[in-house]
Amino acid sequence: MTSAPTARPVRGTHDLFGEELRRHRHVAETGRLICARWGYEEIVTPIFEHTEVFARSLGDVSDIVTKEMYTFTDRGGDSITLRPENTAGVCRAVITLGLHQNLPIKLFYYGPMFRYERPQKGRLRQFHQIGIECIGAPEPLADAEVIAAGAHLLEELGVLKATTLELNTLGDLESRARYREALVRYLDARRNQLSAESQLRLTRNPLRILDSKDEGDRAVVAQAPLLLEYLSPASRDFFERVKDALARLGVSWVENPRLVRGLDYYTHTAFEFTTTQLGAQGAVLAGGRYDGLVKTLGGPDIPGVGWAAGVERLALLLAQVPTAPRPIAIVPIGAEAEAEAWVLARDLRRAGHIVDLAFAGKPAKRLKRADRLNARLAIFVGEEERARGTVTLRDLDRGSEEQVPRAELLSRLAAAQAERT
Numbered sequence: 001m002t003s004a005p006t007a008r009p010v011r012g013t014h015d016l017f018g019e020e021l022r023r024h025r026h027v028a029e030t031g032r033l034i035c036a037r038w039g040y041e042e043i044v045t046p047i048f049e050h051t052e053v054f055a056r057s058l059g060d061v062s063d064i065v066t067k068e069m070y071t072f073t074d075r076g077g078d079s080i081t082l083r084p085e086n087t088a089g090v091c092r093a094v095i096t097l098g099l100h101q102n103l104p105i106k107l108f109y110y111g112p113m114f115r116y117e118r119p120q121k122g123r124l125r126q127f128h129q130i131g132i133e134c135i136g137a138p139e140p141l142a143d144a145e146v147i148a149a150g151a152h153l154l155e156e157l158g159v160l161k162a163t164t165l166e167l168n169t170l171g172d173l174e175s176r177a178r179y180r181e182a183l184v185r186y187l188d189a190r191r192n193q194l195s196a197e198s199q200l201r202l203t204r205n206p207l208r209i210l211d212s213k214d215e216g217d218r219a220v221v222a223q224a225p226l227l228l229e230y231l232s233p234a235s236r237d238f239f240e241r242v243k244d245a246l247a248r249l250g251v252s253w254v255e256n257p258r259l260v261r262g263l264d265y266y267t268h269t270a271f272e273f274t275t276t277q278l279g280a281q282g283a284v285l286a287g288g289r290y291d292g293l294v295k296t297l298g299g300p301d302i303p304g305v306g307w308a309a310g311v312e313r314l315a316l317l318l319a320q321v322p323t324a325p326r327p328i329a330i331v332p333i334g335a336e337a338e339a340e341a342w343v344l345a346r347d348l349r350r351a352g353h354i355v356d357l358a359f360a361g362k363p364a365k366r367l368k369r370a371d372r373l374n375a376r377l378a379i380f381v382g383e384e385e386r387a388r389g390t391v392t393l394r395d396l397d398r399g400s401e402e403q404v405p406r407a408e409l410l411s412r413l414a415a416a417q418a419e420r421t
């Protein structure tokens with residue numbers, strides 16, 4: 001028997017705690033910090049939207065819409081979907097809030113996303129993404145900035161070297177349409193070599209066959225015509241400018257002519273930072289240009305480019321584990337010292353220190369707890385100390401001890417703090 005259903009989380013969901021939570025927070029906070037430096041302001045949109053927002057923007061043939069969405073009818077009879085990604089919600093919010101009055105608008109987000117998929121390492125049903133969207137900038141420099149900001153974030157997290165930036169272009173809508181025709185012609189002639197899934201995609205979403213994981217599909221795709229050959233001169237020029245800017249910014253990449261984004265509204269640049277360190281879950285940060293999206297959602301015809309990164313995947317990659325903050329433990333000796341200890345704890349907390357004070361117990365037991373919490377200092381308050389007007393300050397790393405006048409304690413601790421940082 002496994003544990004009672006009430007004590008079991010829903011498949012593909014996960015509790016974050018301890019070291020895992022610290023890794024997670026470090027990724028999210030570094031994302032917020034670095035993206036702010038690049039001029040991206042945070043936005044928080046609701047975790048659910050009208051189903052329409054995703055169905056329209058993701059295209060009703062995409063894998064996400066057909067297989068992965070958590071959709072339900074609420075008590076008022078509206079069809080609601082837990083967001084599987086945040087680009088559509090951010091674009092919807094830009095229209096709702098009228099943010100397109102001042103373009104470009106550069107936004108950052110962090111939060112949970114929901115997809116009904118087969119859970120495995122680095123693949124959850126509730127997971128988190130950080131991401132940026134640069135809306136209203138048609139220039140190739142915007143694509144380069146967005147990618148460079150992603151590279152900067154990965155570098156700051158110490159994982160850039162563990163990743164490869166794969167880069168491709170889908171061209172403008174006309175180039176893409178011409179290519180699509182050629183691709184379908186090629187694949188249709190080899191239809192019976194394709195997986196059942198890709199045979200379905202052939203009419204619905206043929207570009208997606210290019211990044212199929214199926215071995216048979218891959219063999220067929222290996223010889224398929226390349227989009228690069230169908231690019232209009234303007235699309236070709238756009239791609240060259242993106243690459244020029246990236247080179248100047250010191251970002252390196254490899255071209256992957258078969259890299260496509262699953263979604264219909266992508267044009268021009270498509271990119272993915274991938275790693276070989278997470279098994280099949282290789283993509284850590286991925287994005288591209290989505291010039292048709294805002295219009296599709298009922299807004300003005302303005303372009304956009306952005307990326308989303310998987311926080312859980314980046315957290316797994318972190319080489320350095322962010323350390324837990326170390327408290328100061330207060331240890332009262334004798335019943336009379338208890339009340340004094342509470343007040344001292346309050347004063348230290350007000351002064352900005354992390355303080356642990358157990359509710360009861362002998363000094364030896366309290367010291368054991370201090371040890372378990374990895375406290376760096378213990379402060380003893382007792383009969384003798386009170387008589388002298390001091391406290392005993394023990395450095396738990398060195399084992400050294402000294403008497404500190406009660407009146408000097410705060411300034412002493414502040415000085416010790418400053419020394420460490």
Ligand code: ATP
Nearest residue numbers: 115122123124127281283284285286308309310313
């Ligand atoms: P994959 O090919 O791994 O399914 P995707 O193309 O569906 O990825 P995107 O929609 O581009 O992913 O989302 C951006 C990032 O979010 C991914 O690169 C990945 O790091 C992360 N991500 C996507 N789906 C999940 C998931 N189910 N669990 C954890 N992270 C995810």
Ligand code: MG
Nearest residue numbers: 063068115117
């Ligand atoms: Mg996916």
